[in-house]
Amino acid sequence: MxxxxxxxxxxxxxxxxxxxxxxxxxxxxxxxxxxxxxxxxxxxxxxxxxxxxxxxxxxxxxxxxxxxxINLTPFLSAVQSAIEDAFDLDIGNKVAQVEERLRLFAxxxxxxxxxxxxxxxxxxxxxxxxxxxxxxxxxxxxxxxxxxxxxxxxxxxxxxxxxxxxxxxxxxxxxxxxxxxxxxSGPDGFGVISDIDDTVKITNTLDKLGVVKSTLLDDPKPVPGMSSLYASLTKSLATSAPPQFIYVSGSPFQLYPFLRSFISTSFPQSRGPLLLQNLTLIDIPGLLDFANSDGIFEYKTEMIQRIQSFYPAKKWLTVGDSTQKDPETYANAFRNFGPDFIACIWIRRVDGADNSDARFAEAFQGVPQDKFRIFSDEDIPSLESIDVKGGKC
Incomplete structure (x- = not known):
């Protein structure tokens, strides 16, 4: 066809x-x-x-x-100089890797x-x-x-x-x-809408230098326990077919090959499409400041609305973290579409983020307490035993 x-x-x-x-x-x-x-x-x-x-x-x-x-030398030289100056960081022998990960920005x-x-x-x-x-x-x-x-x-x-x-x-x-x-994926059954950065991948979103290192220099690392959890969800959420996984991230689309490779390698049983932002980027250090870009709430809200239009009868477990607007985004989707669409909301508590009771109370206003869960890293193994398909969160 x-x-x-x-x-x-x-x-x-x-x-x-x-x-x-x-x-x-x-x-x-x-x-x-x-x-x-x-x-x-x-x-x-x-x-x-x-x-x-x-x-x-x-x-x-x-x-x-x-x-x-054909030749990325001028772009790469500018990137290397700008990043080293902005972050006092020596890229050193990682030049080829940096080139590969930033190729689409050029x-x-x-x-x-x-x-x-x-x-x-x-x-x-x-x-x-x-x-x-x-x-x-x-x-x-x-x-x-x-x-x-x-x-x-x-x-x-x-x-x-x-x-x-x-x-x-x-x-x-x-x-x-x-x-x-x-x-x-069929019209009914279950699915998982997941964030990427600091939900399933260690990005250090709250630290600009940490973002640069994890995005350009380091081998990507999954959040411990999340690979096993997502593999378990492929079984526990299965109905007549496996659950659909969709990753909705605030990362720019230019990082798509890097992030796709990470999901394929670290989450092979729970692969799915990646929906990434197309950001307005003003300067080279700003390429990696996507974590603090305006409009993440609006962007993710729009993506969830698209998903709902594709699968209005499917139920979704949404998984995110506390560094950005995932609690507010998923709670807003629950208020808009109800529990027949958002079955459950899981939020990873990240050290250094706003994890206050006041923040979560405001974010989840109107969402029943048994429909969301704020979890810490030590809680991740126990999430595998929760019967989300049976209505538990």
Whole structure:
């Protein structure tokens, strides 16, 4: 099954402080000559959730098209200098790793590109040639597209499907493959909406230097006990199908490959799509200040509303931490959609965050006490025995 996407801006404007990089990619007249994906293009095809609509499956697909990167030396030099100056930190022999993790921050978005994705095991859409998603925005084009795409009748309505970008007009002469996993889930049953930073991954969100080290220099580490807990949830929340996991994070989408690799490695049994922010970034040290960016509550609220529109009859366990706005976000979702959608809220208590009774009382106003739980790290093993599917929290 084919569907077409023409890349357009759906999210915020990205600003880089590296003067050697053009702001909007190739000139419009030059871009128009090459509407298909070719050897000079890169495509980031995000993993996607898929939901049942009638007898058909629909995927919420996101892709980012950029000019293929040949030489990142100017960008990397600027990043290294800025980070070392701002944080008095010696990157040293970690330069190659820093380059890999920051590669997408230097990407130049391409507009006017047709992205054709083939999904194995699914029929053609009703139109015969697939659906077009993405709506031209008044914002400068970033090469980002996001939309709901009908997959038609698929061999399975629960589990993982594979999508792959295939070009229809230009021959790609190298062996690159642009693929994603589409996580299909039925209309009912259970799911888990989870934060990432300091919920399942140690990020040290409250410490800027800690964020830089954990994001650029260190091997990512899971919060102790969370991998086992999430693996247990794949069994305890299963009905006729395994639960759907969706990770909603305030991290910028440019960290997607790094975070996807972490989830795949540390949480292999509870993989799922990652919904990340597209932030307006002003300077290089600010690239890693996403933890303190404005609008995290609004962003996560919008993502939960999207999830509710995909799966209005599915119940969700929501898991977050106390460093940012997870208590307020999940409680707001409970008040908006009720216990038939938000079955339970779990919040990890992080040292140094506002863990006061007053904060939680205000955040969970209107939410019954038996519908949320504030847990410490020593409590994590005991969470495995809680019968969330049976109504306990």
């Amino acid at each position: 084919w569907f077409g996407m023409r890349s357009s801006t759906c999210l915020s404007l990205l600003l880089l402080s590296t003067s050697s990089l053009p702001a909007h990619g190739l000139p419009a007249q030059q871009r128009a000559i090459f509407p298909s994906i070719g050897p000079l293009d890169d495509v980031l095809l995000f993993d996607a959730p898929a939901f049942v609509d009638g007898n058909n499956l629909v995927a919420s697909v996101q892709a980012f098209v950029s000019l293929r990167q 990407a130049i978005g391409q507009s006017g590109k047709d992205v054709n994705v083939k999904v194995g095991g699914c029929s053609a859409a009703a139109s015969g040639s697939g659906a077009s998603v993405g709506k031209t925005s008044k914002l400068p084009d970033l090469g980002m597209v996001l939309g709901n795409v009908p997959l038609g009748s698929c061999a399975q309505q629960n589990g993982a499907l594979t999508g792959a970008v295939e070009d229809k007009g230009t021959i790609i002469t190298d062996a690159r493959k642009f693929e994603n996993t589409i996580f299909a």
